[in-house]
Structures are given as structure tokens and as C-alpha cells.
Amino acid sequence: MTQEYLELTQVSMEFPTPTGPFKALDKVNLKIKEGEFVSLIGHSGCGKSTVLNIVAGLYEATEGGIILKGREVNEPGPERAVVFQNHSLLPWLTAYQNVELAVKQVFGGKKSKQEMKQWIEHNLQLVHMSHAMHKRPDELSGGMKQRVGIARALAMEPEVLLMDEPFGALDALTRAHLQDSLMEIQNDLNNTVIMITHDVDEAVLLSDRIVMMTNGPAATIGEILDVTLARPRKRLELADDPQYNHYRAEVLKFLYERQRKPEEKAA
Amino acid sequence: MTAIAMNSIKFMLGWSMPFLKFFKGDIPKINLKPLLISMGVPIVGILTFLMFWSALAPKVETSLGAIPGPLQVWEKFGTLVDEHQAEREKERAFHERQEIRNEKKLAKNPDAEVKTRPYTGKPTFFDQIWTSLYTVLTGFVLASLIAIPVGIISGLNKTIYAGINPIIQIFKPVSPLAWLPIVTMVVSAMYVSDDPMFDKSFINSMITVMLCCLWPTLINTAVGVASISQDLKNVSKVLRLNFFTHVFKIVVPSSIPMMFTGLRLSLGIAWMVLIAAEMLAQNPGLGKFVWDEFQNGSSNSLGRIMVAVIVIGLIGFMLDRMMLSLQKWVSWDKNADIR
Numbered sequence A: 001m002t003q004e005y006l007e008l009t010q011v012s013m014e015f016p017t018p019t020g021p022f023k024a025l026d027k028v029n030l031k032i033k034e035g036e037f038v039s040l041i042g043h044s045g046c047g048k049s050t051v052l053n054i055v056a057g058l059y060e061a062t063e064g065g066i067i068l069k070g071r072e073v074n075e076p077g078p079e080r081a082v083v084f085q086n087h088s089l090l091p092w093l094t095a096y097q098n099v100e101l102a103v104k105q106v107f108g109g110k111k112s113k114q115e116m117k118q119w120i121e122h123n124l125q126l127v128h129m130s131h132a133m134h135k136r137p138d139e140l141s142g143g144m145k146q147r148v149g150i151a152r153a154l155a156m157e158p159e160v161l162l163m164d165e166p167f168g169a170l171d172a173l174t175r176a177h178l179q180d181s182l183m184e185i186q187n188d189l190n191n192t193v194i195m196i197t198h199d200v201d202e203a204v205l206l207s208d209r210i211v212m213m214t215n216g217p218a219a220t221i222g223e224i225l226d227v228t229l230a231r232p233r234k235r236l237e238l239a240d241d242p243q244y245n246h247y248r249a250e251v252l253k254f255l256y257e258r259q260r261k262p263e264e265k266a267a
Numbered sequence B: 001m002t003a004i005a006m007n008s009i010k011f012m013l014g015w016s017m018p019f020l021k022f023f024k025g026d027i028p029k030i031n032l033k034p035l036l037i038s039m040g041v042p043i044v045g046i047l048t049f050l051m052f053w054s055a056l057a058p059k060v061e062t063s064l065g066a067i068p069g070p071l072q073v074w075e076k077f078g079t080l081v082d083e084h085q086a087e088r089e090k091e092r093a094f095h096e097r098q099e100i101r102n103e104k105k106l107a108k109n110p111d112a113e114v115k116t117r118p119y120t121g122k123p124t125f126f127d128q129i130w131t132s133l134y135t136v137l138t139g140f141v142l143a144s145l146i147a148i149p150v151g152i153i154s155g156l157n158k159t160i161y162a163g164i165n166p167i168i169q170i171f172k173p174v175s176p177l178a179w180l181p182i183v184t185m186v187v188s189a190m191y192v193s194d195d196p197m198f199d200k201s202f203i204n205s206m207i208t209v210m211l212c213c214l215w216p217t218l219i220n221t222a223v224g225v226a227s228i229s230q231d232l233k234n235v236s237k238v239l240r241l242n243f244f245t246h247v248f249k250i251v252v253p254s255s256i257p258m259m260f261t262g263l264r265l266s267l268g269i270a271w272m273v274l275i276a277a278e279m280l281a282q283n284p285g286l287g288k289f290v291w292d293e294f295q296n297g298s299s300n301s302l303g304r305i306m307v308a309v310i311v312i313g314l315i316g317f318m319l320d321r322m323m324l325s326l327q328k329w330v331s332w333d334k335n336a337d338i339r
Helices: A048-056 A095-107 A113-126 A142-155 A172-189 A200-206 A235-239 A242-258 A262-266 B002-012 B014-024 B029-059 B070-108 B125-156 B158-171 B176-190 B200-226 B230-238 B243-281 B286-296 B301-330
Strands: A006-015 A022-032 A037-041 A063-068 A161-164 A193-197 A209-213 A221-226
Touching (some): A006 A048, A037 A048, A048 A161, A048 A193, A095 A142, A172 A200, A221 A242, B029 B070, B125 B158, B125 B200, B125 B243, B158 B200, B176 B243, B230 B243, B243 B286, B243 B301, B286 B301
Parallel strands (some): A037 A193, A037 A209
Antiparallel strands (some): A006 A022, A209 A221
16 A cells, blocks of 8 residues: 555644634545645635644644654644745844754754755755845845745755745735746755645646635635646746636636635625 | 045034034035934033022022032032042052051061051042942842843743742832841841951842842843744744754844843843942942931032932933943844834
């Protein structure tokens, strides 16, 4: 029997509130293969971030569990590196030092000082930040900060890379740039990635599979769409591609017909 | 040549350029306003205060004569400087005499035992300032060494904070005068030695200062630590930072502004408390100077006390500026508006 790389089994989550428990997630089942890029998409408040936080180990599922490479996930760790929505760089450290903190934590004792330095510089170069690696976050633009955040996560050589709306706070052009960079990196490294997004184009462009989630409370997986577009994908070429537009339409239909937001239905 | 001369004049008189330009008549009104606010207004404020002081002071008659005005106080300051110099001269003469005497003794009999006695003249106003500064800084540093770690730990852990909080809230408002008798009794019972390194009176006022200035640093540090953003805490969790790395890489840097707010409040309190403690504990220092002058009750006393009051104020201000510079130096955010 071949074991799945990452497996979410019957994951449910309840948050205690003053008016009784609030069921955010209900029986989420998902299997992810090594090297697969999976997007989670859904309306805001549908529990996408909760799923990611459970995989990261920051939340503990009330029911069900997660198995990564045959081990149960029950606490956070660098093998499940997270790229946070608002970069979460330490503002008192330079880009280099931010990555260094992670590298020291993961490779301390395993790599020599020189090797660590090269590894840090290599990762900053991957995200095209070599020119500004000794600047502090407040001297960097939003896109650059997020690049450093990605470099920090990549530098941990994670088994799964978790991205929580990584480009959500960026303007459209910067976002496109970063998506291209991410595809380029993904081409070389072939990481296993779970990305949360609310951007349909982003999901279709980047993913191997798109997991569409129903609305909360008690959100779960509605549909899963396999995206079989050939890689490397080019943004401009795909714009006229019927296959691409078909995928887009599928996701849009799910979001705006089957999972219209409750308040919109009422209106 | 003239250009160089002009530049060097500009350099030397840089601060007065706005005035010079103004008198030359080529000053736009916009430049004058910030200058007026930054320099003019405070000067006007001080002058107004001095005016009221000199007008009202002579009207208040006491058993020691009228309250001195600014000019008399300034004169008293001059007397205190003179007294200080006279005392130093005496001290120098004393050591000189002693040396000559010892040399003579040695010349007569090389094996003679020579004693070098310290000078025992009375401390002047300026000696008292040094004693006070030394006491306050020792108490403050000791308090900070306790308050910062305890603050960090209680900020990190809600349970510990809940346990410590009532104690803080009860002891925080206690006046130094209430602590002093207890401290005095405890110190005289515990600190017994034939050759004490410190005076008991010094230990008394130092510990009283410490007890009173623990709290602001402790509370502010705890609040600062407790309000670290969840994102940064998550980063720390994902990286599996150990306790010490977490504290030194994430907790301390992000709570430095709050910590310093606490430290500055603490130092202010320490300085206020010290003067009161010195008056009561009879520890040499500015407080004792004020008390002695009050007991002395000569016609000069009020003026000399007023000099002390102003000096106490100026030193308190200076101590705060010192903490501010320290904060600017350790703070990672050099652009932050720290005031």
C-alpha cells in the first residue's frame, strides 16, 4: 500500500464561544501527493485559514487528524513552514537576519557557518532580494517583504509549504510578479504547497488542484478541481486559452452559484 | 575667498541664521514660526514664571524672613559654590599637612608607622548631589534587574500574572515613608558587620528607592510583553524557538518601547522617593541637605533650600533625558518618535 504524503482525515474544528461551541470545520478529508500544489479557495470566513492553521499545528483539531509522511501532526514545526498573509517578519532584523533566524534554527549544527551564509543568500536570491538583503522590513515595499517571507519559509526546506493568502495584501501588479516568481521557484524545487487564496486567477494559474470550500459554519470541502494545464504556465498565453478559461469558469460557478454568500442569497 | 568666509560664518553661527536672515529682512514668515515655538515660547514661559516669583515672593513673610526671589536664590547658589571650593581647599591643605608630617616622621625613623587619615570635613552641597545620584542609580538599577525579568515572565504567562497582579496593585501605592521604618529595622538586624562596605543609611534609602520604583517597570514590561502580536508568536512557534531565543529575539525587542516607558516612570519615582528617604533616613544627600537647612533655620536657609529644589528638578529632568537617549540607542526603530 502506498502511503499518502499528507493526509487530512475527518478534520473538524470547534471554537468555544460564550454562546456555546462554534463549529468552523466539519469533516474535512484531503489527500495530497508529494510535490503537489493545492489551493484552498472559498468565501471569506469559510474556514480556509483554520485548515491551514491546523496543518501548521497552530490549532489543534477537535476531531480527526493530520498525518504527514507517516507522522501525526500535533505541534508547529519548521518542516511545515508558513508564509503568513502579512509577512510577519521581525521588524528589528534585516531581511538577511530574518532568514538567518530560521536557518540557524533548522540547520544549526548541521551546516557550517559558511554553508549557512551561502544557503541564506541562495534563498534570498531565489526570491530576487539579493540587492536589499541588509535592509530592515520598514525599508522594504509590501511585495519585497512578502518575498523575504517566502525566502524564510523556503530556507527551512519544509516538507510542506503553507501559504496563507500570501499575496492578498498586495496590489495587482506586484501580485502578478510574485506569482511568476513563485511558479519559477516551484519549477525548480517542486515543493508540496498548500495555498489559501480568494483570487480565482491565482488559483488556476498556480495550482495542480483547487479545493473549493463550502460556506461556514461547519464548512467542508465542496468540490475538487484538477488543473491539468501544462507547465511552465505563461500568464499571457493562458489568457486566451479555452482550457484555462474553462477552469476559471468552473471555480467562479462554484463560488457564485452554488456557494453564494448567505447574505447575498437573502437579498 | 569671500565664499569660504561666508560659509565658515554660516557654520559658526548656524543656530542664529534665522535671526540674521530676519534682521536682513529676507525671511519668509514660515521659517519664523517653528523657531518661535521651539525657542521663543519656552523662554517667554520661563520669564513669566520668574516675574511672578519675584513679584510674589517678598509678600510671603515667614519666621525666617521673606521668601527669597530668583535673584537672592541665584546669590545663594554662588555662596554654595564658594563654600564648596573653600572646603576643597581645606581638604587639599589637610592632605598636604598630613603628608609633610608623615615624611618628617619617616625621615627621623624609617620604620615608623605612618597613618593616613581621610579628611572628615562636612560634605558640601555638591558632594551631596553626588551621593544622591549614586544612591538613586544603585536603587534604580537593582530594581530594574528584578522588575524586567519578573515583568517578562508575568507578561508571558497569564497564570503567573494573575498571581502577581494583586501583590503589585497593593504595594504600588505604598508611600516610601511607610517603607522606611521597616527597611531601617530589617537592615539594622540583617546587615551586621565590623567593617561595613556601605553605610547603613545608604542601604536604607537605596532599598526604599528600590521598593518604590519596582512597579512601573514591572507593570509596563508585563503589558508590553503580553501585547506582542500573535503573528510574531506564530513565527516563533513555527520555528520552534526555545524559551531563551524566543525571549531575546522576539519578546525583548518588541516590548522595548513599553519597557522604557516603565523605566522612565520608575526613575522619576526613584528620584522623588530618594529625597524623602534621605530626609528621614539621615542618609547624606540632597534630602539631608534640605532637612539640615530646615533645622538650621537661619535667614539663609530658605534661599539654600530653594537652590536645592531647583537643582533637584534639573537633575530629575536630566535623568529622564538620559533614559531617553538610552532608549534611542537600544531601540531598533531609529525613526520612531520618542519623547
